[in-house]
Structures are given as C-alpha cells and as structure tokens.
Amino acid sequence: MHEATPGVFDRRYRLTTAGLLTLVTFIAFEAMAVGTAMPTAVRDLDGLAWYGWPFSAFLVASVFGMVVGGDTGDRRGPRAALLAGVTVFAAGLLAAGLAGSMALFVAARAVQGAGAGLIAVSLYVVAGQAYPAAARPRLFGAISAAWVLPALVGPLAAGLVTTHAGWRWVFLALLPLVAAGLALVLPALRTLRGPGEGSRVPAPARRWWAVLAGLGLALLQYAGQRRDGPALLVAAVGLAALAAGLRPLLPRGTVRARPGLPTVVASRGLLAGAFFGMDALLPLALTELHGAGPTAAGVPLTAGAVGWALASQLQGRRPGASRLVLLRAGFLLLATGTAATAVVAAPVSGAWPAYLTWAVAGLGMGLGMPSVGVLLLERSPEHRRGADSAAFQIADVAGSALAVGLVGVLVAAATAGVLPLAAAVVVATAVLAGLALLGAAVCGRAGGGGAEDDYPGGGGGRTAARVQDEAGAEPVDASEEGR
Structure with missing residues (x-):
C-alpha cells in the first residue's frame, strides 16, 4: 500500500x-x-x-x-x-x-x-x-x-x-x-533546523567575487543597449569580469557539465538563457517586422507564461516521474518552440504563429524549471544547500544576461545595416534553440557525480567527517578526494 x-x-x-x-x-x-x-x-x-x-x-x-x-x-x-x-x-x-x-x-x-x-x-x-x-x-x-x-x-x-x-x-x-x-x-x-555541527564557514572572498560577477553582468547589459564602437570594449571587459567572478561561485565543472550538481546548475543557466533571450527579442521582432502594436507584440509573452504555468501544474501532479526525463522533455520542447519562432522572420507569416510557438516554449520551461529545482535539492547536501542554491540562481541570471546580450549585439548589427533584422532573428533563434538542444544532450548527467561538486578555492569543500556522513564509509582525507 x-x-x-x-x-x-x-x-x-x-x-x-x-x-x-x-x-x-x-x-x-x-x-x-x-x-x-x-x-x-x-x-x-x-x-x-x-x-x-x-x-x-x-x-x-x-x-x-x-x-x-x-x-x-x-x-x-x-x-x-x-x-x-x-x-x-x-x-x-x-x-x-x-x-x-x-x-x-x-x-x-x-x-x-x-x-x-x-x-x-x-x-x-x-x-x-x-x-x-x-x-x-x-x-x-x-x-x-x-x-x-x-x-x-x-x-x-x-x-x-x-x-x-x-x-x-x-x-x-x-x-x-x-x-x-x-x-x-x-x-x-x-521550526526549521539551524546549521548542523561543523557547517561550512563561507570564505569572505566569495562576496567580492559576487560583486565582480555582478559588475560584469551590468557591463554586458550596458553594452547590449549601446550601438557604438566602445560597446564592444565594454562587452569584452564585462565578459572577463563575469568569467573571473563566476569561477569561485559555481560548482567546479559547471561549464563542462560534469555529472551531478555541476550539470544541474548548468541546466538552469541553459534553460534561462534559451528562453529569456528569445523572450526579449520577440516583441521587437513582431513590432519591427510585422507592425504589431504593443498589445499584439505582448500576446506571445502571455502565451509563454500560460504554457509555463500549465506544464508546471502537470508535472506537480506526477511527483514520482523521473526528473531527468521531464528535464530532457522540457529542453526539447523549448528547443522546438524557439526554433519554430524563426517563422516570424518571414514577411508573409504575420505575428500569429508566435502565439503558438512561444506557448510550446513555455510548456518546456514549465517542465524543466521545477524539475531542475527538485534535482538541485536532491544533489545538494544540507551543509551547503545555501551555497548551492546561490550558484543555481546565479547561473540563471548569468545565462539570461549572456543570451540577452547576444540578442542586443544582433539587433545592434541590424540597426547598423550589417545584416537585415529578419536575418538577426533567424540567427538568434538558431543559437538559442542550440542552447536548449545542448541542455537536452547533457542534462542526463545530473543524475551522477560526486566529489567534483565542490567549489574552486575551498568555497564548498567537504571535511572528512562530511565525506564519511555522505558516503557511509570510513573517513577519507579531503585532500585525496579528487585523485
């Protein structure tokens, strides 16, 4: 029973x-x-x-x-x-x-x-x-x-x-x-518990790295809004600052999607980047390419939000379903909806196809986002759940900012006459759909992993006692874990 x-x-x-x-x-x-x-x-x-x-x-x-x-x-x-x-x-x-x-x-x-x-x-x-x-x-x-x-x-x-x-x-x-x-x-x-005995003491330097990463994101956001030559220099400085700041804040191996927690965190960034990059471009594309008014240009965003909510409720009614299967299905739906949205670049299409395609992308987010949240809590030991949750949210912000920044560069190129806006939309949908397909390819690794989940610089390192507690084995020297 x-x-x-x-x-x-x-x-x-x-x-x-x-x-x-x-x-x-x-x-x-x-x-x-x-x-x-x-x-x-x-x-x-x-x-x-x-x-x-x-x-x-x-x-x-x-x-x-x-x-x-x-x-x-x-x-x-x-x-x-x-x-x-x-x-x-x-x-x-x-x-x-x-x-x-x-x-x-x-x-x-x-x-x-x-x-x-x-x-x-x-x-x-x-x-x-x-x-x-x-x-x-x-x-x-x-x-x-x-x-x-x-x-x-x-x-x-x-x-x-x-x-x-x-x-x-x-x-x-x-x-x-x-x-x-x-x-x-x-x-x-x-009624909630406080930290257990021997909880991780955070490195104060993490907060300075967070400031550096935030400044990098702000510079990328600023560069994406500019239409002049210095914007490229600002973007380069922003990327360098972001990369330097993120390294100590994300689990080791996040960029390479190592098994376990790094893949969970990377998946959150890929979901956010693919969806919000196109979410930022779509109203502009409908307005400029098809003459849609503010209301008509905003309807696809509403359709995406409704699809997200519906799929979120559906996955919640299947708590026993495999989160890895749902996450991969979410990525595939997101890739399908994003790629299909390229149809708005065709002059004869009108705005209405985006109402359907972006609802499909929303369905993908509704399956993917809750599933990746569940996986985070499954893969994160309690003594560092705060740091892991922070990495999870930072990946979301960084993925969104990078994707929106890319969209800004493409729009700037179209504004400067380097390529037509319709071509910029096609390129953007191809890249963003590619991010979703990449997520579908690597998300299965979220089910594995081990010691490589630690953070560079000791930000999330485990003590020998924690290794024993998590593995149910004899104490291991923490310095030998990664060998």
Whole structure:
C-alpha cells in the first residue's frame, strides 16, 4: 500500500506554502511592474541620463544578495536568511518610494536587488527543509505559477497606479503585502533546523567575487543597449569580469557539465538563457517586422507564461516521474518552440504563429524549471544547500544576461545595416534553440557525480567527517578526494 503524496496545501504545510507564494507573487509583481513605472520615475527625478542605472544596480546587488543569502543559510539557517531578505527588500521598496533624487533611487534599487537575491536563495533552502521530497515538485510548480498573474496584470496595474496615484505607489503599496507573506511563513520558519555541527564557514572572498560577477553582468547589459564602437570594449571587459567572478561561485565543472550538481546548475543557466533571450527579442521582432502594436507584440509573452504555468501544474501532479526525463522533455520542447519562432522572420507569416510557438516554449520551461529545482535539492547536501542554491540562481541570471546580450549585439548589427533584422532573428533563434538542444544532450548527467561538486578555492569543500556522513564509509582525507 502506497502512502499518499503530501500536498503543499495540506494542513501541515498550508501556511508555509501560502507565505512563500505570497512573497514570490509580490516580488514577481515588482519585477514585472518596475519597467512600466521607470520612465515616469526618472523624469520626475530629473534622471533621464541615468535611465539604465536602476536596472544595473538591482542586477549587481542581486548577485551579491544571492551569495550572502547562501552563506547566511548555511551558517545560521533558512529562517535568518529569509528574514534578512524580506527586511532588506522591504527597506528598498520604502526607500525607492520616498526617494527625492535619482542617486537615492538608484541606491534604493540596489537595496531591493540585494533583498531579492537573499529571498530567491532562501526559498530553496526553506523548500529543502520544510517539505518532503515527494512534495517538492508540487511546490516548485506552484512557485512557477505564482509568476503568471504578475506577468499578466503587472504592467497594466503598474500603469494604472502610476497614472492615477503616482509612480511611488508602485513600490510603497507592496510593503503591507510583503509583510503579510512574511507573517504567514514565520510560524514554519521557527521550526526549521539551524546549521548542523561543523557547517561550512563561507570564505569572505566569495562576496567580492559576487560583486565582480555582478559588475560584469551590468557591463554586458550596458553594452547590449549601446550601438557604438566602445560597446564592444565594454562587452569584452564585462565578459572577463563575469568569467573571473563566476569561477569561485559555481560548482567546479559547471561549464563542462560534469555529472551531478555541476550539470544541474548548468541546466538552469541553459534553460534561462534559451528562453529569456528569445523572450526579449520577440516583441521587437513582431513590432519591427510585422507592425504589431504593443498589445499584439505582448500576446506571445502571455502565451509563454500560460504554457509555463500549465506544464508546471502537470508535472506537480506526477511527483514520482523521473526528473531527468521531464528535464530532457522540457529542453526539447523549448528547443522546438524557439526554433519554430524563426517563422516570424518571414514577411508573409504575420505575428500569429508566435502565439503558438512561444506557448510550446513555455510548456518546456514549465517542465524543466521545477524539475531542475527538485534535482538541485536532491544533489545538494544540507551543509551547503545555501551555497548551492546561490550558484543555481546565479547561473540563471548569468545565462539570461549572456543570451540577452547576444540578442542586443544582433539587433545592434541590424540597426547598423550589417545584416537585415529578419536575418538577426533567424540567427538568434538558431543559437538559442542550440542552447536548449545542448541542455537536452547533457542534462542526463545530473543524475551522477560526486566529489567534483565542490567549489574552486575551498568555497564548498567537504571535511572528512562530511565525506564519511555522505558516503557511509570510513573517513577519507579531503585532500585525496579528487585523485
């Protein structure tokens, strides 16, 4: 007789789930809404020349927050990390809503980014402790679905609030709602374990590497928005800074997709890069190639979000299904949807095929993202789950930024007359679909692995006691593990 699979809204988990989903929903709403309010905010603060800075400040600080969140979770437990994240994020909302100058507004966005990074990592640490393995697919499906409503109504609601109440209320109105989410999840946080005896002590240098990686991402973002020669130099410096900063923050062998945790982390980056790179290009392609208005150009993004939510719910109803099979299916659907979206480059196609193709890509993300989250918790030992969750989130941000940067380069080339925009769209879809196919080819390695999951520079190294605990064998000298 099989024990029934626990639901995330069973009595034991109800408040925890409601609190986590509330926090995710309103953080997602802020992420979707801020772009709508930003033009009005920078005009009001006389900061039009600084327009890109609030976005870059958020990005750099979020990477820093992810590393700090992972370190805090490993040293002091998920309760401390999540409390710190919500407090910092709320302080950033308040500071942004009250900012009297552009400099203060940029600083407030950096505070928000740090808080968002802390929260993003803490969610995985909480999921690993508060929920049994059988319930995690449903939890990650619910978290994915929590992004859908903000994606659908966030920009519209932010526009209405900005028009009728003022842009400051886009930030200030979220404060009581974020507090409500924290109040719901606090009772469960009190019962979660702190770090075990001999937990990993993080290297302080990891935080400086996070700053370097964040600056590299910001430079790539800046270069992607430029259309001049110096943008190439900025992009080169950004890539160098990103590569140097990421090396100590990601598990050893992530770029080569070594078996185990490195492949899990790499898969997250490949999923995010393939999807969000095309997500950024698609509205522009429909507008420029087919004359679509803002609403028609945005419909495919909505279709993708709905497909993501549907597939997330479907995979959550099959908690016993192989996560590796679902992850590979997600990559293949994403590759299919992305490659098929190249049809919008044809002058006779119109915009409507993208409504279908991008829904297919969304289905792939709905299968892939929750599955890779479940695999992360399976492959990550508890003593370093915070650091591994941080690496997981950083791979997402880095993969997205690199793909969007590539799209920016192709659009810049089209703007300069180097190639037609339609050709740039075809090249972009080919490269991004290739990333998804690469993910499908390597994701099977996520089921293996061992000592190579450690971090360069000792950031996640295991003691002999931990090796004994994990392997169930006699103590091994840690210096001999990799031989």
